[in-house]
Amino acid sequence: MQPTVNLSQKALDALPDHYSTPSYNRDDVKTGVVHFGPGNFFRAHQAVYFDNLLNQGDLRWGISAVSLRSKNLRDALAEQDNYYTLVERAKEGENVRVVGSIKEVLVAHEGPDLVLNRLRNPDTKLVTLCVTQNGYYYNNQTKTLDFDHPDIVSCMEEESDPVSAVGFIVTALKERMDAGMPPFTVMSCDNIPGNGNVLRQVVEAYAMSVSQELYEWISDNVEFPVTMVDRITPRTTAEHIDTLSQQHGIDDAWPVFTETFAQWVIEDTFCNEKPDLESVGAELTENVAPYELTKIRILNGSHMALGPIGHLSGHDYAHQAMNQPEINTFINGFIDTVITTLPKDAGIDFDDYKSSIIDRLVNPYMKDELTRLARNGSQKVPSRLMQPAREAVAVDGNADYLAFAVAAWIEYAKGYDSKGAEFDINDVEGINMGLQELARQSGANPRPLFALRKIFGHELSSHKGFTNKVEQYLRDIVDNGMTTALSHFNEEQLDPSTENEISSGIDLKQTFSPT
Numbered sequence: 001m002q003p004t005v006n007l008s009q010k011a012l013d014a015l016p017d018h019y020s021t022p023s024y025n026r027d028d029v030k031t032g033v034v035h036f037g038p039g040n041f042f043r044a045h046q047a048v049y050f051d052n053l054l055n056q057g058d059l060r061w062g063i064s065a066v067s068l069r070s071k072n073l074r075d076a077l078a079e080q081d082n083y084y085t086l087v088e089r090a091k092e093g094e095n096v097r098v099v100g101s102i103k104e105v106l107v108a109h110e111g112p113d114l115v116l117n118r119l120r121n122p123d124t125k126l127v128t129l130c131v132t133q134n135g136y137y138y139n140n141q142t143k144t145l146d147f148d149h150p151d152i153v154s155c156m157e158e159e160s161d162p163v164s165a166v167g168f169i170v171t172a173l174k175e176r177m178d179a180g181m182p183p184f185t186v187m188s189c190d191n192i193p194g195n196g197n198v199l200r201q202v203v204e205a206y207a208m209s210v211s212q213e214l215y216e217w218i219s220d221n222v223e224f225p226v227t228m229v230d231r232i233t234p235r236t237t238a239e240h241i242d243t244l245s246q247q248h249g250i251d252d253a254w255p256v257f258t259e260t261f262a263q264w265v266i267e268d269t270f271c272n273e274k275p276d277l278e279s280v281g282a283e284l285t286e287n288v289a290p291y292e293l294t295k296i297r298i299l300n301g302s303h304m305a306l307g308p309i310g311h312l313s314g315h316d317y318a319h320q321a322m323n324q325p326e327i328n329t330f331i332n333g334f335i336d337t338v339i340t341t342l343p344k345d346a347g348i349d350f351d352d353y354k355s356s357i358i359d360r361l362v363n364p365y366m367k368d369e370l371t372r373l374a375r376n377g378s379q380k381v382p383s384r385l386m387q388p389a390r391e392a393v394a395v396d397g398n399a400d401y402l403a404f405a406v407a408a409w410i411e412y413a414k415g416y417d418s419k420g421a422e423f424d425i426n427d428v429e430g431i432n433m434g435l436q437e438l439a440r441q442s443g444a445n446p447r448p449l450f451a452l453r454k455i456f457g458h459e460l461s462s463h464k465g466f467t468n469k470v471e472q473y474l475r476d477i478v479d480n481g482m483t484t485a486l487s488h489f490n491e492e493q494l495d496p497s498t499e500n501e502i503s504s505g506i507d508l509k510q511t512f513s514p515t
Contacts, residue, residue: 116160
């Protein structure tokens with residue numbers, strides 16, 4: 001075991017030359033970004049893009065990271081001068097770098113004034129968020145801010161002492177308006193469809209409750225770009241910390257391990273100075289929606305298919321499942337099917353994207369748990385399987401791969417693995433609506449489940465061709481097990497004489513139209 005170095009500013013020069021370290025002097029870096037929610041994903045993703053900008057010599061984009069409640073990251077990084085190690089893992093090896101773009105970590109509930117001071121500082125040009133869907137306090141029923149949530153009530157009662165990111169943002173924007181200062185751009189980096197639009201809605205709703213003037217000023221002057229972000233980033237474990245120390249000689253209290261792939265697509269609309277993120281690999285576009293749909297259909301859809309299929313085949317992790325030939329063949333065919341449902345005029349290279357997804361799925365270092373991919377299926381199946389199935393039927397009538405994925409998920413929803421042992425499907429909403437009970441009672445008959453319109457919709461769940469296919473595949477899985485059923489399916493797809501029951505005798509172009 002090689003000698004170790006405790007990560008800090010002074011220790012950077014002691015690290016081996018093949019480890020990438022910041023090339024800039026942090027004393028010269030301005031704090032241009034305030035970020036809410038500095039979890040592992042942010043430190044593997046946005047913070048790295050800004051670190052690359054700083055390494056290019058644009059020193060306007062240092063980060064003030066704001067944790068709303070937890071002090072754990074602040075305390076861990078304080079001993080390291082806010083540096084941390086990023087380890088990118090691939091089959092070719094590991095790339096180790098030290099990231100220095102985070103200049104400070106603030107804990108909001110300990111010092112809200114410190115956060116507001118940073119937000120009102122003219123150097124702050126951009127505010128970003130990774131606070132998960134719950135952190136937006138967005139009510140899906142009313143399509144606006146949840147004014148009854150205790151955090152929002154508290155923010156409105158104590159304007160100078162916010163407890164939510166939305167509260168901090170609106171309070172700071174009001175102060176900037178009152179002072180005649182330009183606003184900052186507000187950018188969501190959470191995995192929420194149309195995330196910038198959701199963020200605008202909750203901010204403007206909050207602002208309206210403060211004053212009409214503030215609402216109009218924000219509406220007229222503040223931009224909320226829609227973004228799409230992607231990078232698999234597991235939680236940091238003791239094993240990661242030990243690996244970094246023993247194999248790479250760095251003692252880091254909270255390193256981040258991730259994959260080599262990273263994607264950041266950003267709607268090109270800013271209201272203050274714009275960081276040149278394109279120069280470090282981000283994609284700026286007028287319309288993020290096609291990229292978002294591509295990710296949902298190809299990446300997230302593959303996850304929704306692979307999770308149940310892989311787990312019911314006896315595997316624990318994505319890469320293990322993808323090493324099984326029957327599963328690998330199926331996932332490749334699944335992606336080819338969903339590509340037919342995607343817009344062809346968005347300038348996206350689907351073949352290249354597919355190749356990158358397959359490479360990520362077979363990466364043995366990510367140890368992406370199949371149960372994680374399959375969790376909350378009742379909320380994911382409508383957009384990741386049913387909607388593309390509807391459009392695949394409309395395009396050419398062939399939704400076989402999607403029908404098999406639906407059948408596999410129904411079998412998975414029973415909560416029994418390949419050996420008959422019970423497991424938690426991690427789908428509270430689905431269980432509450434009777435999904436698991438129906439799946440167990442119905443055996444190989446999927447039709448009772450199609451009554452769950454919130455999941456399966458109306459058109460395809462009452463479409464004889466599609467439901468027949470789901471029933472055929474579910475029966476094969478129940479009778480013969482997942483691996484045999486997959487083999488039968490793959491053989492069927494290779495046989496050009498096999499009749500496509502879904503499209504047979506039906507004018508699908510007229511029955512269904514893509515949305």
